[in-house]
Amino acid sequence: MKRAYIGLALCLLAAACGDGGKDGKSGPDARAGCGDGASGIVVTGPWVRTAPQGQTNSAAYFTLCNATGEPDALVGVSTPEAGAAEMHESTQTDDGMMTMSPVSSLDLPPGEPVRFAPGGYHVMLIGLFQPIAAGDELSLTLKFRNAPPETIKAVAKAPGVIN
Numbered sequence: 001m002k003r004a005y006i007g008l009a010l011c012l013l014a015a016a017c018g019d020g021g022k023d024g025k026s027g028p029d030a031r032a033g034c035g036d037g038a039s040g041i042v043v044t045g046p047w048v049r050t051a052p053q054g055q056t057n058s059a060a061y062f063t064l065c066n067a068t069g070e071p072d073a074l075v076g077v078s079t080p081e082a083g084a085a086e087m088h089e090s091t092q093t094d095d096g097m098m099t100m101s102p103v104s105s106l107d108l109p110p111g112e113p114v115r116f117a118p119g120g121y122h123v124m125l126i127g128l129f130q131p132i133a134a135g136d137e138l139s140l141t142l143k144f145r146n147a148p149p150e151t152i153k154a155v156a157k158a159p160g161v162i163n
């Protein structure tokens, strides 16, 4: 609720929301944040952590930008490479410990990049069927509340190499 309220306030201040809300379309302004000519849900920079033999979990990262002009949400991820894929958020507790908790759905406001990165949102791959070596490509299917699902390839990189 708070987030929606802030969004509305920004719209009023910047007058950047165009004809949003009147006819169900938010116009090109809502897409501008995802780059010129972007459309759909744009997925950039997908990568996955390598996993040596014996390590059964890994994590995948990417940046999503909703260029549909409508609010949407990431509601699930699946992969043929592991028993399960879950959206998680890592957070730091007051005493400095990192914890992570499942996220059932993640809002994708129009034109606002949402970043999955170490220390924050990630897709946890649980029960890998085989080790992941640097350069491997893992298939991930992202499911959205409104937009059609997208299947992407995440390239494997060793921990610590994040660009």
Ligand SMILES: [Cu+2]
Pocket: 059, 088, 089, 100, 122, 123, 124
């Ligand atoms: Cu996790």
